[in-house]
Amino acid sequence: MLSEFVIDYLQWVFFSAFAALQFVAAKNRLRGLMLVREFPLLTMVAALVLMVFAAVVYFVSEPRNQPDGGVGLDANEQGRWFAIAAASAIAVTAIVTSVINHRWGAEHAWDEASGEAPPSGVAWLQRTTFARALAVRVRFALRAQSSVAGVDQSQGGR
C-alpha cells in the first residue's frame, strides 16, 4: 500500500512531466503529441504554469521536509517513483493525444500503398499521432515478415 506522501509525489511528478512533454511538443511542433495543436505558444505558457502550480500544490498541501529514513523518500525511492510517474505521463500523453487528434492524424497518415518503410523517430509525430504511427509501423513489419516468409516458401518449392 502506497503512503500518502508517495501518492502526492507521484501526482506532482506526473503533472510536471506531462507539462514538460506538452512544452517540448509545442516547441518542436510535434502536433501529434499536443492536446491543443492549434495553439503552440499558449500550450507552452500553460505547460509552465502547470509545472509551477503542481509544485505549489505539492508543497503547500503538507509539510514536505520529512526525514528520508521515515516518511520522506530517499534517493533510490525518489528515482524509482520518478521513473514510474514520468513513464506514466509519457504513456498517458501518447494515448490521450492519439484519441484527441484521431481524425487529424488520419489526414496526414503515411501512404501505406507506397510499400516504402514508414519514417521512424519522434519527428514523424509532427504529422500524425503516436497510435497511427505505431499501427502503420506494426502493419508494415508484419507485411514485410509475411512477404519474406512467402519468398522463402516459393524458393523452398523449387
Added chain:
Amino acid sequence: MDESIVLLLNGWAGRFGLFDGLMQALVSDYLVPVWASVVLMGLWFHGTTAMERFLNQLVTITGALAVGLANAQVIILNQLVFRERPFVNLDLNVQFYLPTDSSFPANTAGVGFAIATAVFLRHRKLGSALYALAALWGIARVYAGVHYPTDVLAGAVIGVIAAVVATMIVRRGAFMLRPVLRTFKFFYAA
C-alpha cells in the same frame, strides 16, 4: 568564515513567512531534483533534426550517469570524512529536519551541479538556469542550517567533475548507444 556565513544567512530564517515558505520548498529533497529531471526528460524529445535529437538524448543519458557518479563520490567521501552539521555546533533556527549523516560534502549540490553541467556543455542558456537553481538549492541548505558553505562548494565541484567524466564516457560510448536509441526511434519514443 564558514560559521559566520551560516549565522548570517540563518539569521534571516523565521522572519518572513512567505520567504520561509519559499526557502523550505527550495531546500527540500524534492523540488530541484524533480525539476532538473523533468528538464532532462524533456530534452530527450527536443530537437529539430535527427542529429540534434540524438545529441540531446546523449545529454539526458549523461545527466543520469553524472548523478550516479556524483552520488558515488559523495558516499565514498562521507565514509572518509565526517563533519557534524552546523546545527550541532551553532545556535540556529533550523528550517529542515535534522539529518544525522556527514555534512561534508553536500550531496544536494553534487546532484544539482552534475545535472546543470551535463546540460550546460550542450545548452548554455538552459544549463545556466540549472546552475542558478542548483546554486539556490545550496544557498537554501546553508540558510536552513543543515550545511556549511564549504560543504556546498565541495558538492558543486564533485558534481561538475562527475558531469565532465560522464560526458567523456557517453561520448566515447555513443556508438554503443546508437542501436538502443534506434530501437526507441522505431517505436516513436525517441
